[in-house]
Amino acid sequence: MSTIRRRLRSLLVALLAVAGAALAYGFVAAGERSVPAPLASYGATLEQGAYLARAGNCQTCHTQEGGEPFAGGLPFHTPFGVLYSTNITPDAATGIGSWSFTDFHASMKHGVRPDGSHLYPAFPYSDFARLTDADIAALWLYLQTLAPVNQSVPDNALDFPYNQRALLAGWKALFHDDATFEPDPAQSDAWNRGAYLVEAAGHCGACHTPRNALGAERETLAFTGGSYLDRVRFGYYRRWSGVNLTSDVTGLAAWSEEDIVDYLRDGISGNAVVHGPMREVVLNSTSQLSDGDLQAMAVYLKSLPANAQPPGPRPGAATVAAGELVYTVHCGSCHLPSGEGDGVLGVSLLGNPIVQAADPASLLNVILYGPHLPPRLVVGRSAMKMFGKRLSDTDIAAVASYVREEFGNGAGGVTPEQVKRQR
Incomplete structure (x- = not known):
């Protein structure tokens, strides 16, 4: 121990x-x-x-x-x-x-x-x-x-x-606080409905808030992203990171309310494609909610004040240069040299919450195991390869550091040791 x-x-x-x-x-x-x-x-x-x-x-x-x-x-x-x-x-x-x-x-x-x-x-x-x-x-x-x-x-x-x-x-x-949700009279009906769904019924903070040593949510960092263990492909249990849901640049700052509704309803928006543990949330929950409730959730989420966990240490110039080379060879054809994505095979990496998460676990899982998509979204996007056996821990750490540093991102570097823990 x-x-x-x-x-x-x-x-x-x-x-x-x-x-x-x-x-x-x-x-x-x-x-x-x-x-x-x-x-x-x-x-x-x-x-x-x-x-x-x-x-x-x-x-x-x-x-x-x-x-x-x-x-x-x-x-x-x-x-x-x-x-x-x-x-x-x-x-x-x-x-x-x-x-x-x-x-x-x-x-x-x-x-x-x-x-x-x-x-x-x-x-x-x-x-x-x-x-x-x-x-x-x-x-x-x-x-x-x-x-x-x-x-x-x-x-x-x-x-x-x-x-x-x-x-x-x-x-x-x-x-533990057993108080029932009380609507805020200063807010709209949509905001209050969204708060009720996000904070109570949907319990979004359970995965999107970091926890203290006792396993309780850290209220001062609510919705800034959490870490938890869940399955990756082949049944292994590894860390995943829930993204920042606040209006910070590392979170949903670039997302419109319509983007959030599209993602929760269809599992896909102009910013992201659902994968990993979130796929079950969309398939079994949010995709079955009314458009009015999804809009209310979007209203509430967009109202969350910007907040973020401190980024990790920035990667060195040599790591970024090595990561750029790996990216150019293996990633650039779908995500484009600009990181904007081609809209079909590669999602945008610009201001991407998964890329910028304080814990890079979900990003590493995508690189190592490929995206775990809902069946109806497995078309061209399933072409993304699993790089766990193609690239070394050092190479994966370098390309992860590169995308977290470039394209307007600033989430901190990734070490080979972090990659190894995700294998």
Whole structure:
């Protein structure tokens, strides 16, 4: 175990012990949890619940590859170990068939199971807590209509002390806010709807915000890009980087509202083509939302003030020169010497959020493994080769550094060691 990891673990234990002690002395009490009104009082509908399930991308996270929808078992690889998503079909033995609406409400608002034990925040209840009780009721009604699937999920494989659920009481005391979303009267209806979808139902910050040593989102850097583990081609799990969604030049500054709508609806815009983990978000969630809601999300995202994480050290002149040579030979025919892309085979690299992400992991994954595109977009764009076996770590680091330095970008260099970690 590295020195850094030992220090982070010690910090986690210490902070959670303090928070747990505070909890024990009554600073946070289970009795303070909100209790919903009777289910029938909300006037919730199945159609509303089905739509919310799509907005929350529930199927993607609760369906393992080749498995039954919503039956759980999808692994989440985290710095603390492996977690598996739960079965949320109404099977009484292995799913949530024995739960009441109050039980479900408590899981969404407070991150607890019916027996009172804590849920791990890989289930983003800190975002879902912001949903209105009426929307939680609608989602509950919809889940009750799913076909029950009798399927147990594997036990979590977390390191000590992260496998001690009781410590999550301390984590919640530090980081969990169960307040429902409140519209801002100073903003438009579209802005408020977009904020609700982005911040609550869509839980976009879960992947697009960096996290601290305790696994909580760093609020001062909200939506400036996050890092997480997910699959690349061939089933390997590697780091990915969620891009900056603020109006910074490293984020969506060059994107119009129409660009954002096109990307969320179709997976393609004048600025980018969806790939990697985001493909499931588009396929199973945003592509199935109304144009009005997509426009609202775009309005909200474009309103986020510019913010960014510090760039890494700039690459040296020799690295940039070496990267330019690799780019000219292997990349320039599709992305053009100017980096503007030919509009068919190569996307623009100018101000590209993936290229400029604080963590270059997603860029490196594209270079190493090729873009992982939705089936309907695999046409000419699938011609991009996987360069993992064609180029050395040094060459890939050089060309990644080059595109992050040129074309109006300024994201910092990439080292061969970073490339090696992505292989």
